[in-house]
Amino acid sequence: MSRYTGPRIKIIRRLGLLPGLTQKYSSRTNTPGQHGVDLSKASQQPLLRNDYTFRLFQRQKLRFHYGVTERQLISYYREAKRCQGSTGNLLLELLESRFDSTVFRLGFAPTIPAARQLINHGHFKINGKRVTIPSFLCQPGDKISIKENSKVKSQIQNFFNLIQERRNGILKRMEEIRCTDVKIFVLIPSHLTVDPLTLDAKVIGRVQRNDIPIFVNELKVVEYYSR
Structure with a gap:
């Protein structure tokens, strides 16, 4: 999967603020698409979906914020898994250390x-x-x-x-x-x-976990790749 070069506002409307991708924000009140939902409900939406979709949602946050390809993210996950410690925290540490x-x-x-x-x-x-x-x-x-x-x-x-x-x-x-x-x-x-x-x-x-600038559940990303 190649690096994303398309519209960035569309991404943050769906995933939330990603300062690494863009510092702009959308004035629209709904997520992209013909049947977009209100953003106030969108933050709760992943909790109402199946667990796989929520894991995918968290993985996409990391991909778009750090601008890495799927192959790179898998490589970082494998490297974090080989090290001693929390795989999720180590994954974020590797990405933040780029x-x-x-x-x-x-x-x-x-x-x-x-x-x-x-x-x-x-x-x-x-x-x-x-x-x-x-x-x-x-x-x-x-x-x-x-x-x-x-x-x-x-x-x-x-x-x-x-x-x-x-x-x-x-x-x-x-x-x-x-x-x-x-x-x-x-x-x-x-x-x-x-x-x-x-x-x-x-x-x-x-890198310290509380210095990471995005809201992401890294454990769900680990679950996504360890399935």
């Missing part, structure tokens, strides 16, 4: 497809070496930087500054209402750090 996902979470690109394009064109380095493979898995200790003579460095800096303003506003509001246990995708996750002036970033730890 280079394109890391660039997106740092605030260098608006979506994961945009981050993938920047990586393919060789605008980023890991530990001083240019890496053009979006599926490269970042490990704790890896240092990420923008290539010195990159023609889009100023564009990345401008977008990062916009994201940083949003982050500061969100953090300030969270402090005002004393809310510290809510994770928002625009905030930098706990396993990453970045210098706002030089845009030099570093992976300082492993």
